Amino acid sequence: MGPILQYLSDHRTNSSEKTKSVTSTTWLQPSESEGDETDAGTEGNRISVLVNKYERNPKNRNICIRHYGAICKACDFDFSATYGDIGIGYIHVHHLHPLAVSDGKAKIPDPIKDLRPVCPNCHEMLHRGDPLHPKTIEQLKEIIEKVKDAGRPLHSPDSGA
16 A cells, blocks of 8 residues: 555544545446345445546547547447437547556647547446556457457346346
C-alpha cells in the first residue's frame, strides 16, 4: 500500500455501516461482478474512495471527433442514427496510450494520431482485462468479426447459452 493510502487507512474515522472508506489499490471495472451470487444483495451504501484522475482536454476530444466523426472506430455504431438528435456528437474518446501509464506527467497528445472515437461498450471492452494495457482497436474488431462469423446469438452470461 502506498504511503498516502497507508496514512488515510491509519487515520480515518470509524466508519458506520452506512459510510465506508476504501483504501484498496485494486482495480475493479464497473461491469465486473465480484461473484456469482444467486441472491440479490444490498446496494446504496455510501463509500468514500481515493482515486487518481487524469485530466483530459476537451480541445483534444473535439479535434479527434472533428477528424474521425462521432462513429465508433471498432463497431461503427453511430448514436445519432439510433437515438436521433440526443445522440448527435455523443461518443467516447479512447487514448491509444493510456494516460495512467504516464506516471502523472502531463503531455500533449496528437488528437489524430493518439485518440480514437469509440462507443462506450467498445471502450469498456478495450480496457477489459488489464486497463493499463488495453486491447488495440484492431484486436477488438477481430473479436467482433469472429463473433459475427460464428453466428453466435446475443445472450447474457446468466442465460445458460
